[in-house]
Amino acid sequence: MHIPLALTYDDVLIVPRRSTLSSRSEANTKTRLSRKINLNIPIVTANMDTVTGSDMAIAMARLGGIGILHRFMSIEENAEEVRRVKRAQSMIVQDPYKIAPDKTVDEARDYVASVGITGLLVSNDDNKLQGILSRRDFIFANGEDKIVADIMTPREKLITGNAHTTFDEAKKIFAEHKIEKLPLVDVEDRIIGLITSDDIKNIIEYPLANRDENGQLIVGAAVGVHGDYIERAQELVKAGVDVLVIDIAHGHSDLMFNAVEKLREVVPDVQLIAGNVATATATKELCEAGVDAIKVGVGPGTICITRLVTGCGMPQLTAVMEAAKVAKRYGVPVIADGGIGKSGDIIKAIGAGADCVMMGGMFAGTDESPGIVMTKGDKKFKVCRGSASFTQSHTRKRHGLEKKNLKEVVPEGVESLVPYKGPVEDIIGQMVGGVKSGMSYTNSHTIAELQNNVEFVRMTSSGSRESGSHDVQAIT
Ligand code: XMP
Secondary structure (H helix, E strand, O other): OOOOOOHHHHHEEOEEEEEEEOOOHHHHOOEEEEOOOOEEEOOOEEEOOOOOOHHHHHHHHOOOOOEOOOOOOOOOHHHHHHHHHHHHOOOOOOOOOOOOOOHHHHHHHHHHHHOOOOOOOOOOOOOOOEEOHHHHHHHHHHOOOEEEHHEEEEEEHHOOEOOOOHHHHHHHHHHHHHHOOEEEEEEEEEEEEEHHHHHHHHHHHHOHHHHHHHHOOOOOEEEEOOOHHHHHHHHHHHHOEEEEEEEEEOOOOOOHHHHHHHHHHHHOEEEEEEEEEOOOHHHHHHHHHOOOOOEEEEOOOEEEEEHHHHHHOOHHHHHHHHHHHHHHHHHOOOOEEOOOOOOHHHHHHOOOOOEEEEOHHHHOOOOHHHHHOEEEOHHHHHHEEEEOOOHHHHHHHHHOOOOOOOOOOOOOEOOOEEOOEEOOHHHHHHHHHHHHHHHOOOOOOHHHHHHHHHHEEEEEEHHHHHOOOOOOOOOO
16 A cells, blocks of 8 residues: 655745845735635634634734634524624724613613623614713713713714715814714714724724724634534524634534535525545535635644544645645635644645634633633643543533533543733734745745745755754743
8 A cells, every 4th residue: 555645834844935025014915714705814713712702803803814703602602702793893883882861870881881882872762863971971970860861962062974974084073073982873863873983993003904894803603513503603694704614623524515505505695614624535525515615634733632532634734735736726715724833834834725824722822812811830821722622522511512421522632721922913913924024035925926936845854953943042
């Protein structure tokens, strides 16, 4: 039997080329996540419960990538997570939170706390603007039995816009009048939207943010192939999710094809990513099943033990190359998922044909990942847990999401501690900086050029040793 050689990132290097780029800033990292969704940076955070909740998804979309929400929660919580991302930022809030003027101040206070915002528009039964209730108004409303109308800023003192108010006009109004909210009204003074100074600030502060056609941040969410996945998908789509990831450990399976067919029927318009796979055949069959992107990686992840437990898998560089050469023919993007430990690995994954990469462990220790910061000695940590780890099954069981008896669980992932790393923005800055440098070394102005320009060489363990800092004691 002939046994072919398969390689991973650390087995290869990219041959440098003469470069026409005079600075990293000439490298454009715009790429594709799926057939219809573009990203401004080629980075996606993994749908793991220690990596992507709504905080991470908001941060990632702002920075130019996307977060895929994990599914280890109830359907209602999952849909609410999507809504949180969608509400986090928009050019125009289409359906702003409102309250009637005769409600009590306590009711208003409870309402703002429950929806997690700082102020409300005040409207009558006919949706006509009556005033604004702001953070400041609450501070000075001292307890008693006052109603909203007593403490709001009334209609006659408000500055408003209309359906034609542009971004630049709104910016000017905020600067001139030092206000925080600009309600938009029609000719009969009915509320048709709201622009906030925070939204304008975010748009300016995050120029690479990936937004949908309403100016809201884009977000993905994972579904499985068993149980409530159809209902979950429908609720996520209703909440506004842009892309669903059908995520199972062995994506080249009848269960996957069945799920793709069913989901196409019930949520036909949402982008569908399928994975994980590691071969050309699986990629071809999923492309023919009509998915919008393929997620590649069986066992390369930091917390994965699939290869040890099952003996199955494929070193990641070869897996990505095999998948990408087929997916390209169908015009379907490839996401290289797992095993990215350094920015050089991102360049290698894209050089192998991927359009973007999914990363888990790298982001598990950040401020935005779910979970608490733990201290051990003088060091800080967070938890990074495999989706197929025993602890994950245990947690799912506690929440009624796991049907299996725990004795039957054969874990394919581990639970681990990862160093606390601060804001995700810092890590993204390092990763994207490295990617841009790699683009410069390969004379690539765009991701498409990078996919074409890369020439790999294999290296020995001596080459690998030479590639990191060596024979010195690194200080930083
Ligand atoms: P990194 O290396 O970025 O990998 O941490 C993240 C990816 O790992 C996969 N994943 C698992 N694979 N057992 C596995 O074999 C698991 O328990 C597990 N949990 C996550 C997943 O594809 C993720 O995106």
